[in-house]
Amino acid sequence: MADSTQDQESGGQENGDGQDDGGDMQEPGEMMLKHPLKELWIQYGIISLGIWLVFAPSAHGYESALMTWSDVVTGLVLVALGVVTVWQKNPWASYASGGVGVWLLLAPLVFHAPTAAAYLNDTLVGILVIMFSIIIMMRMRMDGAAVPEGWSYNPSTAAQRFPLIALGMFGFFASQYMAAYQLGYIDAVWDPVFGDGTEQILDSQVSAAFPVSDAGLGAVAYAIEALMGFMGGRSRWRTMPWMVTFFGIVVIPLGFVQVLLVIFQPVLVGTWCTLCLLSAFGMLWMISLTFDEVVAMVQLLDRRTDAGASLWHAFWMGGHLSEADAGLDGDTREERNRPAGMFWGISIPWYLLASLAVGFWLMLSPTVFGTGGLLADSSHLAGSLVVSTAVIATAEPARALRFVNVPLGAWAAVAPWLFGAPTLATWSGVVAGVLLILLSVPRGQIRDQYGFWQEYIV
Known part of the structure; x- marks a missing residue:
């Protein structure tokens, strides 16, 4: 089988097929770096947003000199980056706008x-x-191919x-x-289950220990996660290893870590938070759903380094994969089955339930049982x-993580004693x-196949 992820030499100018004028296939990273110069209309949107920021503080009454100057300076920076991209033909300036965002x-x-404005x-x-910008x-x-070698989807x-x-x-x-x-x-936060539990947590010394709003930091993290879900195309596991x-x-x-902070709420604060629990439970499923793409990316890097590329180069540039090397012969799932395709790589056997x-x-x-103190903390x-x-072990590539529940089970049996x-309560813990x-x-x-990772699914 020919190794289609070997380094590709590139020179000249890129044409519409991802090749340079010499006919050599460019690497995905090179194509993405040059792409802002092909979509210059986007820069006018960034420049417009920069101008909006410059005038927004006076229009919306920020009541903060620091926020006002931050938006004015940030707006001018966005305008400058957009201008540099358009007139200096510098693609890095476009991507730098993402950091400003x-x-x-x-x-x-x-x-x-x-x-709030x-x-x-x-x-x-x-x-x-x-x-x-991104x-x-x-x-x-x-x-190029979208299904990793040896994978069923x-x-x-x-x-x-x-x-x-x-x-x-x-x-x-x-x-x-x-x-x-x-x-x-x-002035208040709605919590249908724990009453003022959410407010107690948000006002607690744990939250106060953060230099900024910890809930606000969570919002930033979730926003970035959601936005990164949109990034890249259907083969981003091989075209954007750095992003994956x-x-x-x-x-x-x-x-x-976010989940752990929620887990420790009853221990550190003495109550739960409904929205925190729902968000944490959702985060667990996000971890499960993300695992397979990370494994595919690791397989790509392993393949490229075996072919002689440096890890650093492969990490930023990605790699190609021919259709002949992709997937499994006659046993690859069809992508048009979209609803079911949302949960490929996930299975929930009865023992995990x-x-x-x-x-x-x-x-x-x-x-x-009305228990408290260390026993209650231990059970929580x-x-x-x-x-x-x-939940994380529902991801088939992460199925081996279920063994973590063995020591947890042993602790649950011993803790009451x-x-x-x-x-x-003692016999409940033992059982x-x-x-x-x-x-x-x-x-x-x-149910599915995972290339080189299959041997680690035990």
Whole structure:
């Protein structure tokens, strides 16, 4: 089988087929770098947004000199970057505008914007700038295969990304709503389950320890996650390894940190937050849904480095893959099956559902048995971690993570004896722990194929 991911020498000018004038195929990274010069109309949108920012503070009454100067200077920077892109033919200036967009998302938090108008304006303009400078720019069409070698489906289809975008948008709006309370724009936060639990958490010393609104930071993170869901085309796992890596970092490790902060709420604050729980549960599914694309990207980098490319070069430039090398012979899912395609790579066997049920039971058991103190904290933490592990393990490439529930089950069985629980609570913990250990043994059916990663699905 010919290795189609070897380094391609490029020179001359790119034509419409992704080739230079010498007929050599350009690498995806080279094509994306030059693409802003082919879509100059976008720069006029960025320049317009910059002009809007310059005059917005006086029109909307920011009531903050720092916010006013931030928007004026940022607006002028956007105008300058747009002008440089158009007249100096510098594509880097266009992509630099994306960084300015991220700053606009953060500025109202850094300067504690005193008015909702300032917060909303910077958030909307920041999102639009990122969309113009990066999202639209990087959705260029690229030829070549979209299904990784040895895989039964493409992990980067629009259908695969739709749930990620939807969950990211929900997290964004929920976090922004809570940030509005922390920043003083609204007087109360609705919580249908825990009463004033959300307000207690948002006003707690844990939240106060952050230099800016922690809910606002969550909104920024969710906004970036949702926007990154739109980035790139149907083969971005091979054309944009750097983006898939950053997306994976934002969603998987950083996302799990967000989940851990929610898990510790009853321990540190003494209550739960409904919107926090829903956002955290959504984040767990985002982690599960992201895992396969990250694995495909790692396979691409492994293939390219084996072919002689440096890891640094492959990371930024991506690689090509011929149709002959793509997918599985006669066993590749068709992309037109879009609704079902949203959850390719995800399967929920009965034992993971049962593990979820046990985890939820552990979380509820302190309320059922009226226990408190260290035992209640232990049950809350263990149950939350069990649920987190079970959800992430629904991703077939991450199925081996189910074994994390083995030590958690052992702890659930032992903790009641250590903390002196009542008899019923003790035996409840023992039964739950033993069940978790047993439920963590079977792997279940794996419906899809994952190339070189298949051997790690145990």
